[in-house]
Amino acid sequence: MRGKNPTRRQMAIIEQHRLKPANWLVVKNLPDALHLKHRHTGRRRVLKLGRRAG
Template sequence: MKHGKRPTRTQKKIIKKNGLNPENWLISKNLQHEQRLVVVHRHTGTMRECWT
């Protein structure tokens, strides 16, 4: 599994819009052509998708 990166300000807004706390999630993939983010939880390692 890849290591996550810290989210930018706009990515934090997207994460918050999807009902998640941006402080607990890292960016694994940024799929711009599909307008979605794949995020990984900092502590548990669970993965989720956030749609813009």
């Protein structure tokens, strides 16, 4: 599965998890998780997102 470049909002989330957004592609964008794929190694990673209040 191919990944897409992250949006500005997604880049901020990736940076909050201490990763470099330039190295990651977004494979899946779910309400509670962001599925990423590393550009060079192909390693996959899932970032859990906090729930919104309200």
